[in-house]
Amino acid sequence: MHYIPLNNFFSQGIKKHLTRSLTFRLILFISLSCWCMGFLIGSIFPNSVYSIISLPFLKIIYRIVCHQLIEKSFFYNGHYFMVCARCTGIYTGALIISFISLFALHKLSENIKMLSIAAIPMIIDVISTSTGIYSYHKVFALLTGIFFGSAVFAYILAVIENNFVDNSL
Amino acid sequence: MNQNKLLPSLVCGFGAAVLTTVPGVKNFACCLIVPTAAVISINLDHKINRSEFPIKAGQAILFGVMTGVFAALFSTFFDLLITYLTRTNDFIEALPQTEDFIKQYKLDSLLSETMIIFKQMSKDINSYGFSIFYAFAMLVSNLCVNVIFGMIGGITGMSFFNKRKTKI
Numbered sequence: 001m002h003y004i005p006l007n008n009f010f011s012q013g014i015k016k017h018l019t020r021s022l023t024f025r026l027i028l029f030i031s032l033s034c035w036c037m038g039f040l041i042g043s044i045f046p047n048s049v050y051s052i053i054s055l056p057f058l059k060i061i062y063r064i065v066c067h068q069l070i071e072k073s074f075f076y077n078g079h080y081f082m083v084c085a086r087c088t089g090i091y092t093g094a095l096i097i098s099f100i101s102l103f104a105l106h107k108l109s110e111n112i113k114m115l116s117i118a119a120i121p122m123i124i125d126v127i128s129t130s131t132g133i134y135s136y137h138k139v140f141a142l143l144t145g146i147f148f149g150s151a152v153f154a155y156i157l158a159v160i161e162n163n164f165v166d167n168s169l
Numbered sequence: 170m171n172q173n174k175l176l177p178s179l180v181c182g183f184g185a186a187v188l189t190t191v192p193g194v195k196n197f198a199c200c201l202i203v204p205t206a207a208v209i210s211i212n213l214d215h216k217i218n219r220s221e222f223p224i225k226a227g228q229a230i231l232f233g234v235m236t237g238v239f240a241a242l243f244s245t246f247f248d249l250l251i252t253y254l255t256r257t258n259d260f261i262e263a264l265p266q267t268e269d270f271i272k273q274y275k276l277d278s279l280l281s282e283t284m285i286i287f288k289q290m291s292k293d294i295n296s297y298g299f300s301i302f303y304a305f306a307m308l309v310s311n312l313c314v315n316v317i318f319g320m321i322g323g324i325t326g327m328s329f330f331n332k333r334k335t336k337i
Contacts, residue, residue: 052267053267053283053284055263055267056260056263056264056267056287057306057310059259059260059263060259060260060306060307060310061310061313061314063259064189064244064310064311064314064315065200065314065318066200068259087200090200110328110332112329112332155325155328156321156324156325159324159325159327159328160324163226163324163327163328164226
């Protein structure tokens with residue numbers, strides 16, 4: 001029978017876990033990058049025929065998740081983003097945290113309180129603009145979206161890793 | 170999955186599809202509608218079927234996927250119905266702008282084919298209120314996006330309800 005020393009066994013286990021965790025986070029980062037690239041494609045490649053021809057289809061796809069009101073969307077390089085400023089913020093926040101998570105492989109905890117706190121500025125902004133306390137501002141919407149999006153991504157990542165990646169060890 | 174298990178996803182998927190069709194509601198919640206529907210469907214299942222805690226990850230994902238699928242089917246139906254009644258939609262309205270832009274370039278054969286398909290879609294919708302290609306594109310995109318967002322809602326709901334139950 002072949003015995004593996006206990007410290008080697010643990011280090012191999014941790015190494016395996018970290019590799020799985022990193023692979024999973026990398027997949028999430030690539031997926032999110034593709035998603036963000038989709039709603040920015042017209043602005044990033046304004047003169048590409050392929051990007052122009054894909055715009056009507058991309059508009060259909062992003063219409064499912066956003067109202068796409070042009071007065072609430074950013075305009076760059078002759079094209080409006082496919083999603084509103086708030087959604088741009090949410091996805092950007094998620095992308096930033098997914099990028100950071102590639103380098104900081106800490107085990108995240110499922111913190112509902114953090115998620116609720118991150119949602120407060122966005123809820124206040126939505127209520128304030130809807131009731132007319134102050135008028136809609138794209139930068140406010142973007143910033144509150146980034147804050148909320150980053151917390152949501154961290155929470156979802158924690159839930160998935162704690163329930164799927166850890167169990168597969 | 171028996172009929173009682175399917176009911177919460179069906180109800181919540183229908184609700185999500187209705188809410189995504191109503192423009193005013195969509196302005197507030199946007200991308201949170203389908204994930205919220207998945208969370209509610211898990212809660213409904215536990216109230217109707219008195220399922221056991223903790224909720225298993227596979228079960229939560231299944232509820233998320235089913236809610237996403239039903240939301241996609243109903244929202245495609247609503248979209249096609251509105252397109253049939255109005256004989257226009259966002260796609261048709263955006264097409265002339267795309268066409269103008271594309272005229273500036275020399276297109277290769279593949280892109281020319283794509284433009285022909287776009288024009289055929291536009292013609293079908295303007296004259297019959299329905300285009301099979303548009304319906305297919307709508308269904309596929311709705312399914313892909315809603316299933317992913319439903320799954321996110323499902324796993325978030327699982328974590329939320331399991332935590333709440335352990336606190337009680």
